[in-house]
Amino acid sequence: MKIAILGTGMVGRVHAKKLTELGHDVMIGTNDVKRTLEKSKSDVWGNPPFSEWHKMNSKIKINTFSEAASHGEIVINALKGVACLDVLKKLKHNLNGKILIDISNPLDFSKGMPPTLFICNNDSLGEQIQYALPNVKVVKTFNTVNAMLQTNPKKLYEAEHHIFLSGNDKDAKERVTEIIKKWYGWKHIIDLGDITTSRSTEMFTSLWLSLSEALKTPSFNIKIIYKTRKN
Amino acid sequence: MKIAILGTGMVGRVHAKKLTELGHDVMIGTNDVKRTLEKSKSDVWGNPPFSEWHKMNSKIKINTFSEAASHGEIVINALKGVACLDVLKKLKHNLNGKILIDISNPLDFSKGMPPTLFICNNDSLGEQIQYALPNVKVVKTFNTVNAMLQTNPKKLYEAEHHIFLSGNDKDAKERVTEIIKKWYGWKHIIDLGDITTSRSTEMFTSLWLSLSEALKTPSFNIKIIYKTRKN
Numbered sequence: 001m002k003i004a005i006l007g008t009g010m011v012g013r014v015h016a017k018k019l020t021e022l023g024h025d026v027m028i029g030t031n032d033v034k035r036t037l038e039k040s041k042s043d044v045w046g047n048p049p050f051s052e053w054h055k056m057n058s059k060i061k062i063n064t065f066s067e068a069a070s071h072g073e074i075v076i077n078a079l080k081g082v083a084c085l086d087v088l089k090k091l092k093h094n095l096n097g098k099i100l101i102d103i104s105n106p107l108d109f110s111k112g113m114p115p116t117l118f119i120c121n122n123d124s125l126g127e128q129i130q131y132a133l134p135n136v137k138v139v140k141t142f143n144t145v146n147a148m149l150q151t152n153p154k155k156l157y158e159a160e161h162h163i164f165l166s167g168n169d170k171d172a173k174e175r176v177t178e179i180i181k182k183w184y185g186w187k188h189i190i191d192l193g194d195i196t197t198s199r200s201t202e203m204f205t206s207l208w209l210s211l212s213e214a215l216k217t218p219s220f221n222i223k224i225i226y227k228t229r230k231n
Numbered sequence: 232m233k234i235a236i237l238g239t240g241m242v243g244r245v246h247a248k249k250l251t252e253l254g255h256d257v258m259i260g261t262n263d264v265k266r267t268l269e270k271s272k273s274d275v276w277g278n279p280p281f282s283e284w285h286k287m288n289s290k291i292k293i294n295t296f297s298e299a300a301s302h303g304e305i306v307i308n309a310l311k312g313v314a315c316l317d318v319l320k321k322l323k324h325n326l327n328g329k330i331l332i333d334i335s336n337p338l339d340f341s342k343g344m345p346p347t348l349f350i351c352n353n354d355s356l357g358e359q360i361q362y363a364l365p366n367v368k369v370v371k372t373f374n375t376v377n378a379m380l381q382t383n384p385k386k387l388y389e390a391e392h393h394i395f396l397s398g399n400d401k402d403a404k405e406r407v408t409e410i411i412k413k414w415y416g417w418k419h420i421i422d423l424g425d426i427t428t429s430r431s432t433e434m435f436t437s438l439w440l441s442l443s444e445a446l447k448t449p450s451f452n453i454k455i456i457y458k459t460r461k462n
Contacts, residue, residue, distance in 0.1 A: 116353050120434075122342075157458040164260035164438075192441040202439040203351070203434040207395075210423040210431040211455060226443060227388040230452045 002120050004029055004072025004206040006035055006065060006087065008050045009043065009207040011103055012078035014147040016060050021182060029068025031087070034215075042140045069094035074101065074179070079123055082118065096135040099172045102126055103142040103150070104207050114209045117202065126166055126198025137172035138214065141165050141180065142196040144208065146218040151184050153221075161221040166197040190224065235260055235303025237296060237318065239267055239281045240274070242334055243309035245378040247291050253414060258292040262300025262318070267293065294443045300325035303419070305332065305410070312337040312356055313349065320363050327366040330403045333357055333429075334373045336436050345440045348433065357397055357429025368403035371429040372396050372411065373438065377449040382415050384452075392452040397428040422457065 003019050005214055006010045006029045008010055020026050030036040030050075039049045047053075054062065061071075069075055069091040074145075081104045088095070106125040108118040115224045118124055126140040134139055142150040143164060153163070163186050180186045192200060212218050234250050237242045247257045261267040261281075267397055270280045278284075285293065290301075300306055300322040308315055312335045319326070322459040339349040350356055357371040373381040375395060384394070394417050398404045404422055411417045423431060424429045443449050 036333040071433045111353075121351055121437075122347050126374045155459050156456050157460050158456045190442070190445055192445050197441045200438040203437040206352075206434040211421070214421055214423050215455070215457050216455055217459075219459045220455055222453040223456055224446070224451055225387050225389045225392045225454055226446050226448055226451035228386050228448075229388050 002027075002071055002073045004068040004070075005078055006068060006075065006091075007078035007080070008062075008086070009078065010045065011147040011150070012076070013047075013053055013057075014029045014151050015078060017057055019058055019183065020057065020060050020152040023059075025071075026165075027063055027068045027071040029063060029065040031065060033062055033064060065091055066094050072098065074099050074150070075131070076100075077102045077104055080102060083111070083129055085125070085132060088129055092133055092136075095133060097137075099137045099139060099175060100129070101142070101176060102129055102131070102138050102140045102195060104129075105143050105202050107205065111215050114206075114213075117205065120203050122199075124198035124202050126195050126202065130168065137167065137169040138195060139167040139169070139172050139176045140167055140195065140201060141176060144201050144204050145221050147159070149219060149221060153184060153186050155219060156221060158223070160188055161223040162190055163201040163221075164165065164197075164201050165191045166193065166195055166201065168194050188223075207210065232256070233258070233302055233304045235299040235306040236302075236309055237299060237306065237315075237322075238309035238311070239293075240309065240311065240379040241276065241278050241382070243307070243376060244278075244281075244288075245382050246307055246309060248288055249382040249444060251288065251291050256302075256304040257458040258290075258294055258299045260323070264293055264295060266447045287396060296322055297325050303329065305330050307331075308333045308335055308360070310335060311338070311402060312353055316356070316359055316363060319360055323364055323367075326364060328368075329363070330368045330370060330406060331360070332373070332407060333360055333369050333371045335360075336433055338436065340404075345437075347443075348436065350435050351430065355427070355429035355433050357426050357433065361399065361414050368398065368400040370396055370398040370403050370407045372407060373433060375432050375435050376452050380450060380452060382440065384415060384417050387452060389454070391419055392435065392454040393421055393430050394452075395428075396420060396422045397424065397426055397432065399425050419454075 106119045107115040130138040337350045338346040361369040
């Protein structure tokens with residue numbers, strides 16, 4: 001399948017690599033290809049510059065946001081929360097009618113650590129994206145686990161843990177359910193409801209951050225337990 | 232032990248009943264005892280009026296907020312989020328030096344369902360309570376599960392699921408850890424850190440509400456899975 005990934009950071013790279021290994025035709029989109037390839041410094045998280053990563057993953061295409069968005073039958077939003085709305089608005093015509101898998105969280109790092117959210121409570125980034133692109137089928141998912149787990153849920157020793165979906169288009173959510181099972185091996189997927197439920201998974205970021213501090217690892221997820229005893 | 236429970240709603244009743252069964256000397260605090268006992272209507276959730284419940288649980292004392300707060304060696308805040316800060320501020324002298332187990336969530340039902348939070352993101356109700364009562368040892372816990380599970384975690388078929396603690400006083404958190412293990416049988420308790428981590432569990436309310444809709448039950452909890460495979 002032709003897949004576009006918007007964003008050259010860790011999340012985008014992990015998905016691009018895995019999907020390429022699975023035989024998909026992946027194009028990563030960036031604002032300025034030349035500048036992206038010229039960067040020579042690691043990012044604040046210690047990830048190597050894109051060009052260095054790309055040398056080891058040279059089958060993966062890199063192009064402008066609009067070329068990538070046109071290429072993808074399915075498009076993955078792996079951009080930073082603060083950047084993605086501006087970028088996506090400009091890609092309206094390239095994205096119309098397509099499924100946009102939205103992984104973004106509205107993290108605001110400008111006031112120090114831990115980050116706060118720049119939208120929450122009575123709105124969400126998922127909703128703003130859907131509102132800005134009414135003809136795109138936005139499906140929010142993956143944003144409750146780190147990039148490595150998103151593409152490899154079996155990394156956790158106990159296989160039963162959950163991932164969530166939010167979106168207005170039922171068929172698109174069914175399609176995304178199928179493909180994330182097939183691509184990455186997800187087994188336990190809960191459809192939370194329409195795109196307004198993006199608030200729930202985006203606000204979960206706060207507990208995720210506290211837990212990653214308390215557990216001293218970003219490699220964790222939650223399992224929802226709801227079978228009750230009769231007592 | 233002498234325990235005070237502030238609030239006559241479902242959460243307060245469930246804790247009062249269980250703790251009384253365990254042999255504790257429980258006093259429930261309310262604003263106006265006479266008015267509380269005179270109420271003859273069920274609440275919006277269908278819970279019977281307090282007096283009706285109290286007939287079946289007549290060993291449990293009911294008194295004013297200040298009498299109850301003075302009675303308790305440990306005090307449980309089971310008041311509605313919107314009400315509790317005003318009540319607690321007036322009880323400063325009755326509460327000083329004590330552990331306050333804070334179960335409240337800052338739920339705002341005034342704009343319809345699902346409720347939003349009236350504090351979140353860069354502040355929390357737990358923090359505001361601690362800030363208003365600097366000599367009280369506020370330990371936020373239980374606010375991520377419903378009342379029945381708070382006092383009976385074994386109600387869930389799979390016993391391994393988690394509850395969280397937030398608070399500035401390490402000894403108080405250790406004490407609360409001990410007593411919620413002993414009282415209710417909690418086994419898996421994660422200390423998230425200082426009282427600012429109340430934001431995380433209070434903001435989890437949003438995912439809790441979406442999940443209770445999706446699963447059609449309030450009887451569920453999360454298990455944190457973090458053991459990873461080497462692959």
